[in-house]
Amino acid sequence: LAKTTQPISMDSYEGQEVNITCSHNNIATNDYITWYQQFPSQGPRFIIQGYKTKVTNEVASLFIPADRKSSTLSLPRVSLSDTAVYYCLVGEYDYKLSFGAGTTVTVRA
Amino acid sequence: GAVVSQHPSWVICKSGTSVKIECRSLDFQATTMFWYRQFPKQSLMLMATSNEGSKATYEQGVEKDKFLINHASLTLSTLTVTSAHPEDSSFYICSAAGRSSALWGGYTFGSGTRLTVV
Numbered sequence: 558l559a560k561t562t563q564p565i566s567m568d569s570y571e572g573q574e575v576n577i578t579c580s581h582n583n584i585a586t587n588d589y590i591t592w593y594q595q596f597p598s599q600g601p602r603f604i605i606q607g608y609k610t611k612v613t614n615e616v617a618s619l620f621i622p623a624d625r626k627s628s629t630l631s632l633p634r635v636s637l638s639d640t641a642v643y644y645c646l647v648g649e650y651d652y653k654l655s656f657g658a659g660t661t662v663t664v665r666a
Numbered sequence: 667g668a669v670v671s672q673h674p675s676w677v678i679c680k681s682g683t684s685v686k687i688e689c690r691s692l693d694f695q696a697t698t699m700f701w702y703r704q705f706p707k708q709s710l711m712l713m714a715t716s717n718e719g720s721k722a723t724y725e726q727g728v729e730k731d732k733f734l735i736n737h738a739s740l741t742l743s744t745l746t747v748t749s750a751h752p753e754d755s756s757f758y759i760c761s762a763a764g765r766s767s768a769l770w771g772g773y774t775f776g777s778g779t780r781l782t783v784v
Binding site: 598658 | 672700702710711712759760763771772773774776777780
């Protein structure tokens, strides 16, 4: 299983861009990189997934360098409601995933 | 999109009783479902992998006789906490891979079940 490392916490202010970098040095060829968001007492929610280069959807962008040993989740113009724990996971379809500690993002007014 | 329904959302039970938690994939078939446990301010810990029609695979340290998992169909997996004790109080979450491997977009998680054993 590819292990991931991400910062424990990040603070930001409303309207700013938040970038969270995740290291996954032993990512395998078939592994995808997926980011999830979790609010207290809720199950994780899918944010974005990518394999290489850049992926963008309506809520975030995911930047993956050519060597795929890291990835960066970019949250544009965060609001108070973006305060949550963000998890970076690496794995392939139907394979068990291990959650790391995640990054607690706190957005202040 | 893929939806996973988990029930109940919360349950309080007496010590020594058993509690069943259901996890349903509503609009897709899930050949594999996963069960996690999460203690306050901690990350999710994988308990077991549930495959349709076969026995679940438990992670090291998880008692299979205490946490009974049944995956009888492609849309339903259940977790039964048997002879629950206060230390089993936790937040239990299931997840499943939606769609096929070719269209996979990550796992879909249930909303979680808060179990409190008194």
